[in-house]
Amino acid sequence: MKTIKFKNGDQAHAIGLGTWKATGETVKQAVKDAVNAGYRHIDTAAVYQNENEIGEALQEIFAEGNVKREDLFITSKLWNDAHASEDVLPALSESLDKLQLDYLDLYLIHWPVAFQKGIGFPSKPEDYRSLNEVPLITTWQEMEKAHAKGLTRHIGVSNFSQKKLEDLNSKAEIIPEVNQVELHPLLQQNALKEYCDKNGIILTAYSPLGSGDRPDAMKADNEPNLFDIPTIGQIAEKHGISPAQVLIGWHAARGSSAIPKSTNPVHMRSNLEAAEIALDKTDMADIAALDKHFRFIDGKFFEMPGSGYQNIYDE
Ligand SMILES: NC(=O)c1ccc[n+]([C@@H]2O[C@H](COP(=O)([O-])OP(=O)(O)OC[C@H]3O[C@@H](n4cnc5c(N)ncnc54)[C@H](OP(=O)(O)O)[C@@H]3O)[C@@H](O)[C@H]2O)c1
Structure with missing residues (x-):
């Protein structure tokens, strides 16, 4: 299995299991099936x-x-309502309690957006807190403390632009080890990848299959379907694999990590196997030509008028 490597020598499987939108007994079974399948x-x-x-x-x-704690790599994320200094460590402790773990392998700041305590999703501008009031570096310093206390082996961020990473890196003691972002052939983020590669930041691809099961309210009209892109289909046919395997194999070939979500054991197995697929130079060039900077998760849901948040991806 291809791995991602951390500066301290730790490694993790490049392909992980995503679990957004999977709840209750379904996610419980999915995690057991995934570990049985080799995740x-x-x-x-x-x-x-x-x-x-x-x-x-x-x-x-x-x-x-058969599988011990140290065999697994478990990531969780700090929600936007817990960015204040006094809320970060308690939020991590709550995640650890729920997960019944003593430590996480990776803890991420989920979004560069802050809410008032207790807000899951904002319904009015007052539900937000500005990044002047709760600066990302203040939140990050608590992440550094969590790392120092051994509550998480690694710390990182998610949905951070290069601009936000540069700013954080200029002030941080520990540079984020991971940036988890949307990444797929229609959103290749080459400049961000280059910056992360140069700075030893692991880029992890979320929604690598286009997140087709997310709520309709989060979907644009006529959004593309990654599985239906002719080039992806042709490469799949050429190698005798599925379009999903091309989409996932592309990340492994590019040296990134990817966390496709599935609760279907057949999908899970083939997604994991995709890490070993050898896409050739022609495949990679054909996929490179597909980039349209198209986002499925466009972040507009956090840009409510009056919230003070605009252009959260800085582009
Ligand atoms: N940091 C962030 O802000 C953020 C944002 C979004 C996502 N994420 C993380 O990234 C993970 C993945 O992203 P996502 O959940 O948005 O979507 P995704 O992984 O791009 O797509 C999930 C969809 O693809 C289907 N699928 C999976 N494998 C398949 C296969 N081999 N063939 C056909 N269909 C397949 C799944 O259905 P089945 O379940 O039926 O297989 C599901 O409908 C999330 O679950 C979450 O852990 C993080």
């Missing part, structure tokens, strides 16, 4: 409201005795 990297977040069930699944997995 060792699981991505969750406080806001996914599935940490309890993932924790239960992990306990059952550990009780079976």
Whole structure:
């Protein structure tokens, strides 16, 4: 299995299991199926409201005795309502309690956006807090403390532009080790990838398959379907693999990590196997030509008029 490597020598599988939108018994079963299928990297977040069930699944997995805590790489994320200094460590402790773990492998600031305490999704401008009031570096310093206390082996960010990373890096003691962002052939983010590669920041691809199961309210009319792109289909046919495997294999070939979500064991297995697919130079050039800077997760849901947030991706 291809791996991602951290500066301290730690490694994780390049392909992990995404769990957004999977809840209750479904996510519990999905995590058990995934680990049985060979997954060792699981991505969750406080806001996914599935940490309890993932924790239960992990306990059952550990009780079976074949897979130990240290064999797994577990990521969770700080929600936007817990950016204030006094809220970061308690939020991490809550995630650890739910997951029934002593430490995370990776803890991420989920979005460069701050809400008032207790706000899941804002309904009015007053639900937001500005980044002047709660600067990202203040939140980050608490992430550094969490790392120093051993509550998480690695710390990183998500949905950060190069501009936000540069600003944070100029003030941080520990440079974020990971930036988890939307990434796929229609959104290749070459400049961000180059910056991350240069600075030893691992880029992790979310929504690598186009996030077709997210709520309709988050979808644009006539949005593209990654599985239907003719070039992807032709490459799949050429190698005798599925379009999903081309989409996932592309990240492994590019040296990034990807966390496709699935609750279907057949999909999970083929997604994991995609890490080993050898796309050739022609395939990579054909996929490179598909970039349209198209976002499925456009972030506009955090740009409510009066909230003070605009252009959160700085582009
Ligand atoms: N940091 C962030 O802000 C952020 C944002 C979005 C996502 N994420 C993370 O990234 C993960 C993945 O992104 P996502 O959930 O948005 O979407 P995604 O992984 O791009 O797509 C998930 C969809 O693809 C389907 N699928 C999976 N494997 C397939 C296969 N081999 N063939 C056909 N269909 C397949 C899934 O259905 P089945 O379940 O039926 O297989 C599901 O409908 C999330 O779950 C989450 O962990 C993070």
